[in-house]
Amino acid sequence: MSDDIKTVEAEMGPFVSEEIYRKLGQIFHEVFDDDSIVVKPDLTANDVEAWDSVTNVRLFVAIESELGIQFSNAEITQLKNVGDLVAAIDRKQRRR
Secondary structure, three states: OOHHHHHHHHHHOHHHHHHHHHHHHHHHHHHHOOOOOOOOOOOOHHHOOOOOHHHHHHHHHHHHHHHOOOOOHHHHHHOOOHHHHHHHHHHHHHHO
């Protein structure tokens, strides 16, 4: 397990973090049609060749649909990497 995931787990708890990363992995693989993508905290759009504005919309639609949460455009633009996304998902799920 990477140090980045350990840091996220320290903040959110191991089960929460692990489950979110597992679900995001499935979503990323489906949206990008690429099973080689490794979803980890420091992953950004710059790391995935097919991650452009259109696939970003598809990605967030899939995340919102699968996880039953919604993001505003402002929230999405503030996310710097997948670690930020996982933390945001965790916060939203805790509010439900």
